[in-house]
Amino acid sequence: MIDPARVPGAVIEGGVLQHLGSPLxxxxxxxxxRAVAVLGDRRVLAVxxxxRLSWLDSLTSQALRTLEPGVSTELLVLDPQGRVEHAAxxxxxGETTxxxxxxxxxxALLTWLQRMRFRLRVAPRDAGDEYTVVGGAPDAVAPWAASVDGRPLVWRDPWPDVAVGGWAYAATDPHPGGQRGWGEALVTSDRADALVEAAARGEAALAGVIAADALRVSAWRPRWAAEVDGRLLPHEADWLRTAVHLDKGCYRGQETVAKVHNLGHPPRRLVSLHLDGSDSVLPDRGAAVRAGGDVVGEITSAALHFEDGPIALALVKRSAPVPGTLTVDSSAGDIAAAAETIVPPDAGRTAAVPRMPRLGRRTAAG
Structure with a gap:
């Protein structure tokens, strides 16, 4: 395990490095x-x-039977109604997934996987004691990664590209996630110690999860710990891009996924908010989002971005007036927010959405 407490300025909560004094x-x-983030809020499971690949293929939203060694992807485990339960x-x-x-x-995911083994030749386990995770630019994290057959164990985030079998709802061009270039490396304990020692000597730069999450929010990138609320459909967060293969065989929740995409529209949609920056207060996850005083949704993630200022992601009703100006509840009172479309109200296979330029930086309420 990485122990960043040895690095000067480290602020740790719940065993997770939050920042080292300067999140921006x-x-x-x-x-x-130029830095790597210590992702103490991530865990590693091994199968x-x-x-293993055909088994995971049959259980999840992603086509994995022919996944090549070293190729990065992601999966969702859905409930029978198509709602997201787990994400990975x-x-x-070549030997381990x-x-x-x-x-x-x-x-919860490991317990579920272990229950679904039946008589198949699969063995899921917790590898959290074997590896920790650091994130950042793939070239920055690769030197610290464990390797198999000379190949670093680095997951390269496919977001926001549209994977084979996927579908994009966001019509914004260019997509704000296009420049993020994110990777997550599996790091052994000895390499983790070496990284911390290098950082303590000033020879390597670390970052905390606050910085990593701000870059994620800016990229409109959904995450289990934030956007998944027990009733999220993958369509609502534009997650068909990278985590769902629409043409693979049956899996739990597949009927709902196909029906919503082919015949309907998701009942909620993810939007991006540029928050009024006159106060330093960010809204909490779950804070109400209002239009004309009526609640139309809630915050899923909020962050202070080094270029865009205070930003957030929110799930709102399909009928919510977005783009437009909304307000967000906070401990300091209402926060004005300029809302930008991520998932359009008519999202689905038959939608014809023109490409739209992004809002200008800091177009929010002044």
Whole structure:
């Protein structure tokens, strides 16, 4: 395990490095490939056995049967109504399929996988004591990664590209996630110690999860720990891009996925908010989003970005007036927010949405 407490300025909560005194500076360094983030809020699960890829393929939203070693993808586990229950980044090395998951979801996902083994040749396990996770630009994290057959164990985030079998709802061009270039590396304990020692000597730059999450929010990138609320359909967060294969065989929830995409529209949609920056207060996850005083949704993620200022993601009703001006509840009172479309109200296979330019930087309420 990585122990960043040895690095000067480290602020740790719940065993997770939050920041090292300058979250905005850490964001700049991460975005520029000059730092790596210690992702103590991530856990590693491992699946071995000859049937691992076909087994995971049959259980999840992603086509994995022919996944090549070193190729990065992601999967969702859905309930019978098509709602997201679990999410994982996926990397196979030819013998083991590695699942990088949010720490809060790891135990539940592992328990579910173990129950679904039946007589197949698969063995899921918790690899959290073997590896920790660091994130950042792929070239920045690769030197710290474990390797198999000379190939670093680095998951390269496919977002926001549209994977084979996927579908994009966001019509914004260019997509704000296009320049993020994110990777997550599996790091052994000895390499983790070396990284911390290098950072303590000033020879390597670290960042905390606050900086990493701000870059994610700016990229409109959904995450289990934030956007998944027990009733999220993958369509609502534009997650068909990278985590759902629309042409694969049956899996739990597949009927709802196909029906919503082919015949209807998702009941909610993810939007991006540029928050009024006159106060330093960010809204909490779950804070109400209002239009004309009526609640139309809630905040899923909020962050202070080094270029865009205070920003957030929110799930709102399909009928919510977006783009437009909304207000968000906070401990300091109402926050004005300029709302930008991510998932359009008519999202689905038959929608014809023109490409739209992004809002200008800091177009929010002044």
């Amino acid at each position: 500076g850490e964001q700049r360094a991460l975005a520029g490939g 071995t056995g000859e049937d 980044a996926v990397l196979d090395d 590695w699942l990088l998951v949010d720490a809060g979801d790891a135990d």
